[in-house]
Amino acid sequence: MVTHAADRPRDSRPAAGDRAATDRRLGYLLVAPVVILLLAVTALPLISNVWNSLHSDNLSLAGQPHKFLGVSNYSTMFTSPLWTAALERTLAFTVITVIFDMVVALALALMLNRKFRGRGVLRAAILVPWAVPTVVSATLWKTMFDPRAGFVDYFLGAVHPAWSSLTWLNASVWRSWVVIFTADSWKNIPFVAIILLAGLQVIPNEIYEAARVDGASAWQTFRRLTLPMLKPALMVALIFRTLQALLVFDIIYIMTGGGPGNSTETLSFLNFYTFINNTDFGLGGAISVMLVVLALIVSWGYVRVFRTST
């Protein structure tokens, strides 16, 4: 720095400060595109949703003025049996999915954290379900559960003859959910496991050795050492997985299209349907705003819980 200043005697200000200022200006210039682009695809739609949600804005009622409605779109949403049913369903799906996936992912992460021959194979094998498109995971399970193309019914038929040609999707509500849940967990557990694995890997080995010297059992070590030290990773994984489950859409659209009836429609599905099929941008806006609010509440809640517990 000093030599640099000496190189440029004509500068009136000290060169170090000068450079810091230039650096900062360059810095803003380099960061600006990311911030602007992200604002354009998130904040702008959010503001626009808030605005639309306060107005009547339905493209299929063309010619009608976009008049101000106040909160009437929100009251329509909250009193709509479709919306309340979708909310309940989404919450139930989220709770079950998150609990199941976290437990399985933790087991997988512990497995991957051990050094053994074939670890690379295991890692590659679980990465594939994460990496393929949802269309692929949905179609894989759709094929396997199909009465003709799949094998599930074939094996079930061996157990009980009446089960040999069960239609899973779009026939019975709970069977549809079983397939959706299976395909969704199959695809999303790996990512959670990878996050938890990264958390496990930063736990220093010495701690485990100390615990072993002290005669702690495997369960005690897990309970008292691994879990507490895994907290930051658990929080990230929980936030990530919960938001994903809460906003589940693709897999349901592809597997059941919301059916049978409306029985597998989730909040995100309803949001899509209101916008794209009904072209109701007022009501859709209200649903979108609720999605964002829900996502914020959940993330904030997790951060609070994990902060106070550490």
Place this chain on the structure above:
Amino acid sequence: MRRRLGREALFYLGVAVVIVVALFPFYWVLRTSLESNAQVSAGVGGANGIVPSHLSGSAFVNVFTQQNFLRPLINSVIVALGATLVTIFVATFAGYALARLRIRGAAAILGFILLAGFFPVLAMIGPLFLLFKNLGILDNVYPLIIVYLVYTLPIATWLLRNFFEQVPIELEEAAQVDGATRLTALRRVVVPVAIPAVFTAGILCFILAWNDFTFAVSFLYTFPHFTAPLAIVTFGQSQFQVFYSLIDAAVVIVSIPIAALVLFAQRRIVTGLTAGSFR
């Protein structure tokens, strides 16, 4: 000793179960894609077991000749590569700036980027639909390149920012002492070092953009403009009967580039995914 051996066996059994559960579905789809329609509708059983009695590649031919699957595949490549290139270009500079150039509010900016990564994408489709409609660019794949940045920018920026924080600062200082400006030093010294990290970010971005379904189904309406995932869904819906061998052939085709990326870069992907998830 016996107990330990038993435990080891149980562990490897667990590993084997996981691998089978993860990969068997792909085998099943590959198997189905190689069957004829008659074989598929005959169901499993008899000679048509886990390994079918006889294989044919006609579904793979039909998916291109009858269904014109090449078109959506090309569209997918265009948007996924486009989004990846834009992301890499923008995120590399931003990541560098956030790591090195003491910007005021860097923490807040990073926080915002993270938050954007968790933004519910379904909450974007309504306003973007209206915007694209007004601009006359609905049913057009190119705008998706910008939309997909919501998937790719947050993770790429964080990943590259964390990477640049680890690059020894002496490297650049040496260049600057030699009279290079910030930007020259960035181009000559920092970017070459960053290539592996940029590559990792690029792979992740490509996977994330390639896999989108939500935006494609919201903004694209006619077949020539579909991306591959959207096209696969319409294959199933256009007939009264579902032709699984055809759909599954398309599924196999879409999965191949992704499977190749995973096999070729699994280590990178794992480090990339976890970089910046917590610190």
